[in-house]
Amino acid sequence: MYCRDFQLPGDSGLALGSVGWKIGSVLRRWYNPVADVTVLSTGIMAKTKTQFVCQQCGRTTARQMGRCPNCGAWNSMVEQIVAEPAKGPGRHPAAGPISVPRRLTEIESVAESRLPLNIEEFSRVLGGGIVPGSVVLVGGDPGIGKSTLLLQLAMLMAESAGPVLYVSGEESERQIKMRAARLAQQQSDGPSAPLAEDLYLVTETDLEAILQHVENVKPRLLVVDSIQTAYLQDLTSAAGSVSQVRECAARLQRVAKATGIAIFLIGHVTKEGTIAGPRVLEHIVDTVLYLEGDRYQAYRLLRSVKNRFGPTSEVGVFEMREQGMLEVANPSEAFLAERMVNAPGSAIAVTMEGTRPLLVEIQGLTTPTTFGNPRRTPNGVDFNRLLLITAVLTRRVGLKLGDQDVFVNVVGGLKVSEPAADLAIAVAIASSGRDRPAIADMAFVGEIGLSGELRAVSQLSSRLREANKLGFKRVVAPKLVRQSEPWPEGMQVIQARSVREALEQALLSRE
Secondary structure (H helix, E strand, O other): OOOOOOOOOOOOOOOOOOOOOHHHHHHHHHHOOOOEOOOOOOOOOOEEEEEEEEOOOOOOEEOOOEEEEOOOOOOEEEEEEEOOOOOOOOOOOOOOOOHHHHHHOOOOOOOOEEOOOOOOOHHHHOOOOOOOOEEEEEEOOOOOOOOHHHHHHHHHHHHHOOOOOEEOOOOHHHHHHHHHHHHHHHHOOOOOOOOOOOOOEOOOEHHHHHHHHHHHHHOEEEEEOOOOOOOOOOOOOOOOHHHHHHHHHHHHHHHHHHOOEEEEEEEEOOOOOOOOOOOOOHHHHHEEEEEOOOOOOOOEEEEEEEEEOOOOOOOEEEEEEEEEEEEEEOHHHOOOOOOOOOOOOEEEEEEEEEEEEEEEEEEEEEEOOOOOOOEEEEEOHHHHHHHHHHHHHHHHHHHOOOOEEEEEEEEOOOOOOOHHHHHHHHHHHHHHHOOOOOOOOOOEEEEEOOOOOOEOOOOHHHHHHHHHHHHOOOEEEEEEOOOOOOOOOOEEEEEOHHHHHHHHEEEEOOO
């Protein structure tokens, strides 16, 4: 059934045609023209449109859903009002000038100059300095040290490069100055230390006001803490929503490319450890950095996940102290400082973090289980990787772990995800299970396959040089088909085809 002459007068409720007068009389009883309506230009009352937007991936649906059908996040659908797009000629006010295509040969090739950075570990992660006009996103858990690290960066850049604008949406200017004065005093080892004259602080969340401050100050570097607190008045959604984060980041990116100002954005993370907001945020920026580490440990790792101007997966190591975030020049030596020599269940792995080799201690412990199913508890190691290694040790080596709880720990609060650490994990578990310590001056490199074989790893020469520099004279590595570079002088490389052969070489015999 359908109704003819269907119309909605502005002050007379619902009026239907003669065919649908019965339906119209029923609708008049529940129709409320006051609740949830908007007055249009024609005088007709129209209902406000809403939609539900996932705060993780930006997926939109017409109804509330407990779980996002796109990314699978629970309780992430938030209701938002749909604003009618403005109709009319012309480009969007933030679209910028009209672009003109040019031939590749007509474009001038200019070497990209970088702003030097006095923090060597930070400079290493960025690829050798700060690129003017770049947008860098720094994420990390609450209290990990993001604001402290970027405040140190802002203070140093204000002294060497020029004006720096630090915008905070979470702290006042007095709070930031107190932290800056404490950092400057601790680093100078004196009763008082001068603060940077060209460092400007402002507490602001309105992006239009922030851009006005940028136009007045004309800084070389802009720090926004954090992007989730910034908002645009043109959007009806709250600060931190998908649309606000996306549009604010896009507006800041256009400002960076047009003016050459380097912009650092601090981003909140979700409980899964990813940057809060839409995934497109990581695509808008040029570089994505994560500050990682255990809050109960002093060491912090600044890891590069994306970098358009340098290598990815690069890592800088810092130590959190009263002076702020201090660089660790030799992280391998720091991670092995408290190692107990000739202790069962300890093995040294040579891993690669970006282009930097790191030596870390991996501890393993096996103990009889008191439950029906034995536990596998990793700390700093992937859980599925631990299950694979224990299965290979049980099946291929004959180590009885079916009635043993297995614990694996990476010393220093580090997280090792590289398969090259498989052999060190296996040696640590076997050393504890057989109560036989591994040789003290021996390190281990190799990926373990399901057949118990050892597979080759990349950049073996760099790993061997780092181990040799720290005093390790022997390294157990997979057998190579062809040796591309000579071994470091004074180092013995023991090549093994299987885990069984590696364990025979690694573990000391019982006296």
